[in-house]
Amino acid sequence: MRTASRVLNDDARVADLTRQRVQDVIRDLSFTPDSMARSLRAGTDATIGIVVESVDDPFFSKLVAAVELAASESERPVLIASTRRDADRERAVVEQLVRRRVSGLLLAPTAGDHSWLQPILAHTPVVLVDRPAPGLAADLVGVDDRAATASAVDHLASYGHRRIAYVGDDPGIPTSRARLAGYREAMAARGLDVSGDLIRADCPDPASAAAATATLLAEQAPTAIVSGATRCSLGVVPLLHSEKRTDVAVVGFGDFTMADTLEPGITVIDHPADAIGTEAVHRLTARLAQRDLPALTIHVPVHLIRRGSGELPV
Amino acid sequence: MRTASRVLNDDARVADLTRQRVQDVIRDLSFTPDSMARSLRAGTDATIGIVVESVDDPFFSKLVAAVELAASESERPVLIASTRRDADRERAVVEQLVRRRVSGLLLAPTAGDHSWLQPILAHTPVVLVDRPAPGLAADLVGVDDRAATASAVDHLASYGHRRIAYVGDDPGIPTSRARLAGYREAMAARGLDVSGDLIRADCPDPASAAAATATLLAEQAPTAIVSGATRCSLGVVPLLHSEKRTDVAVVGFGDFTMADTLEPGITVIDHPADAIGTEAVHRLTARLAQRDLPALTIHVPVHLIRRGSGELPV
DNA sequence: CTGAAAGCGCTAACAA
């Protein structure tokens, strides 16, 4: 009898006695309703999918944690998948999630064209996190990367620095490009050298960032360095320490563990993963409730945290 | 016609012409097979669920990353959920995952009795990660916590330390208890003070660990400290630096960012999240293939990484 | 080689 379904769904139209009987049976058989079958019938599933480079990355792990928290508030399970910066893999995992009929998708896109995703938007809402996807008109929740690195340059310049170098992540990623552009603009606005000798904008990991810093130090004698990503800071800062060059000023994009304990403390522009994740889930649920919203770009504010390394004089 | 299904599943018994026609239609309608309906019919779903304290924790984020990687090798999607150290929440999310018919579950249990999970094991394999669950006979993949902290004590003692303090995480968690026990044993084995004055084993976060360290420093004059968890190290080490007491030797359980760049570098016992995650997935898939395996405890080896803070003389 | 029918576990709609 399908009265069982009514009991499970707290339908009012069921006699107390019957309800009791059904619940007894449920207990005796330790019966558990199959939520997948329910989703199939309902035609929709609450799950949301999140696709990032890797979960093992300070920024993305905080992002995923915030997403999981926000999602759990509306009882939505979270499926994770990682791209490892591989466009083919990204496409594969996104399509897998779509086949699973996730109700929506949060995506930190890899580099490259994403127009293949456009048709999917028609039935599966997508909110981009941290960076835009070329060729895709979708919501985006992130920060104003350009203004952020520009403010880092301004900050250093206000302490008298003129030879400010830049170490950045893979320029294929729009976010990296925006950050580099912000650096360039701020340098140019102050009439500072922006010839390119001071720029090493292709360091996708700490090791290459460390190597780039070593070269910069040897050849360009910068008095300050802007690091465009946490994974770069994790190379720049250790190298400065191992070379005993902690006299070089540093402002990093993205906070990290022990930044405050190092000597000097590392001045950073905080990259608010929590706020980005929370906002992204909210935007996604809003779009789930009303499908025809216009594609929006939401910028979460960032803050510069003074800790010493960014306030070193020339 | 149900020939479509045959095309999708690469069934050999279908004429090339028909296959072509079906594929054309699939393309034209941008049809995507519903993997949930498939799972419903098949009675089984490949997804595995992972339940941890929080994704935003260096150890667990590495663990989740490793799990996702290992799972993707067998094409298994990963559902994450966090307990936030709340037993009620843990039960709720586990039951949610079971209702979704995940094929198996990876669980880092909260403190407290877990016998409620026992009946679930009959149909949903569970592999515990990092720590046992009281009242539950299930596989466990972790490290020998006891031996690890004991070796930390031995290491410090070999440099002449006798007043070795201990700062640890919440003692409700079996792992924390095992680590404390290892410390105690090693201290006792050397005839060192283990009265309890040197022990602060209830620091569930960096702030409380920092406060505990301050008290220890003021009242007990330890020459060395064993930190029983990364989250404790993140309080102990900054406090030592802010108090200019970097003469105190430190060995921490669990590696962390910049541990090598601090002065002195922090000697740690690495907590191999990658290996634990990979092993756990392997054990789970093994159990999925053959349900009647005995409950096993698998210990992944740990290594002490010398960086300076653990090799300071008295 | 292809089609038709049945059923996975669930619920909406209708009937009793």
Place this chain on the structure above:
DNA sequence: TTGTTAGCGCTTTCAG
């Protein structure tokens, strides 16, 4: 208040 029927999208079985 309760039971029956149908069908979500898929695959397995059995006929054609």
